[in-house]
Amino acid sequence: MRQKEATCPSCGKHGRFTHSGVQHWPQAVAAAHNLPPVIHLWTCPHCHSTLSEVVLFPANRPVPA
Ligand SMILES: [Zn+2]
Numbered sequence: 001m002r003q004k005e006a007t008c009p010s011c012g013k014h015g016r017f018t019h020s021g022v023q024h025w026p027q028a029v030a031a032a033h034n035l036p037p038v039i040h041l042w043t044c045p046h047c048h049s050t051l052s053e054v055v056l057f058p059a060n061r062p063v064p065a
Contacts, residue, residue, distance in 0.1 A: 017042035
């Protein structure tokens with residue numbers, strides 16, 4: 001099970017998010033929204049919101065590998 005630490009934008013708590021899937025966008029759609037064509041989704045351990053990595057790990061912060 002893949003996990004990453006992050007602060008949840010929904011409930012404001014910090015925790016270990018669980019990988020819950022991948023979202024695929026057509027290249028044209030991704031480019032139009034300035035998003036990567038593959039976006040990983042993570043689930044909050046506190047409020048169980050499913051959030052995209054774009055929200056959890058903004059580009060202006062380094063993402064741990
Ligand atoms: Zn949360």
